[in-house]
Amino acid sequence: MKILKKLTAVLLAATLLTGVSGVAGIGMVDTYAASAPAGLKGVWFSFLDWQLYLRGKDQGSFDAAFSSVCDTTAAHGLNAIFVHVRSHNDAVYPSAIYPWSSQMLNGANPGYDPLAEMVNIAHSKGLQIHAWINPYGYRGGAITGNAALANASNIVSGVQEIVNNYGVDGVHFDDYFPPVGKGEMNSVISQVHTVCANAGKVFGISPQGNLDNVRASSADVDTWLSSGGYVDYLCPQIYWTDNYGAAGNVTMFSNRLAQFKAIDSAGIPLYVGLAAYRAGQPVGSDKGWGLSSTNLAEQRDKAMNSGYSGYIVYRYQTLLSGVAQPELSALQSRG
Numbered sequence: 001m002k003i004l005k006k007l008t009a010v011l012l013a014a015t016l017l018t019g020v021s022g023v024a025g026i027g028m029v030d031t032y033a034a035s036a037p038a039g040l041k042g043v044w045f046s047f048l049d050w051q052l053y054l055r056g057k058d059q060g061s062f063d064a065a066f067s068s069v070c071d072t073t074a075a076h077g078l079n080a081i082f083v084h085v086r087s088h089n090d091a092v093y094p095s096a097i098y099p100w101s102s103q104m105l106n107g108a109n110p111g112y113d114p115l116a117e118m119v120n121i122a123h124s125k126g127l128q129i130h131a132w133i134n135p136y137g138y139r140g141g142a143i144t145g146n147a148a149l150a151n152a153s154n155i156v157s158g159v160q161e162i163v164n165n166y167g168v169d170g171v172h173f174d175d176y177f178p179p180v181g182k183g184e185m186n187s188v189i190s191q192v193h194t195v196c197a198n199a200g201k202v203f204g205i206s207p208q209g210n211l212d213n214v215r216a217s218s219a220d221v222d223t224w225l226s227s228g229g230y231v232d233y234l235c236p237q238i239y240w241t242d243n244y245g246a247a248g249n250v251t252m253f254s255n256r257l258a259q260f261k262a263i264d265s266a267g268i269p270l271y272v273g274l275a276a277y278r279a280g281q282p283v284g285s286d287k288g289w290g291l292s293s294t295n296l297a298e299q300r301d302k303a304m305n306s307g308y309s310g311y312i313v314y315r316y317q318t319l320l321s322g323v324a325q326p327e328l329s330a331l332q333s334r335g
Helices: 002-019 047-053 059-075 114-124 152-165 182-198 211-216 252-262 295-305 316-320 322-333
Strands: 040-045 080-086 128-133 170-173 202-205 271-274 310-314
Touching (some): 059 080, 059 316, 080 114, 152 170, 152 182, 182 202, 252 295, 271 295, 295 310, 310 316, 316 322
Parallel strands (some): 040 080, 040 310, 080 128, 128 170, 170 202, 271 310
8 A cells, every 4th residue: 555655646746747837936827827716704624623523423424514514604704614634744535645634534534535525515505615734744843644745746746636636626725834945845835836726726825924933934925925826825824913912002913914915016815814713812912802802803804905805714613602703793794
């Protein structure tokens, strides 16, 4: 089985290299590039949500549970769900490269294809579904799962595998970037964009909201937002209010919203990641969450007024949280 997986991965990489004439941003025009949709209102469905709502179910129970997830998503006025499909160098679909996920499944073939089921169900409910990937399985300062799988060829071939076999609306990378260097990361991002573009899929990245920290990592957002051929959108996770700090007078959300907009010289669509999980639960350094029940709605408005195209909330479990409902209701009322 290991030999078969290695052979198939090599064949996928060879197909990728022969099937495109170059790398986006390095001499190739993305003829079939998809456009990031305006008015996106999404929710992240994390591997943690898998553990709460989907793991360990047979196909019938899985379909019923994910159908309920989609109903809840739509009932909150959202139109897209970003589902973790590879989080720890593993997969929730039959892959020639990655093993079955132990975090989101039980580390073995469940007897059906969860990703195929989710795509069909989400689309039947009128929702976009984006395949969310932690490309290197990097988390907590280390590569998780089988570290040997965390290389550029596997990452690009793995995305090719998804877009070839599933009708997802897009591919989405999160904010966990290992210290591989900006050169390698930019090459991976550019190749993934090419793969997605040639399949007519949207590709985007959600970096953390602190631009200084992002720049200190391998996430070269300045290049991605100043050149074509890297991302179709960027969604910084701006998880602070405008009442930040000991005195509650630092407009942290607005400041960081503006920082990302200022470096977007190529006019790449921007979404904003909103901290729904903090709604109604103030933390010591960020008084705003306890001062208002309309933070998310006001943040949505500020983002739209600044030229952002939509938002994604973290994370699905919060949609079922009673303490978060006033914030979520106010957000939904904005349309």
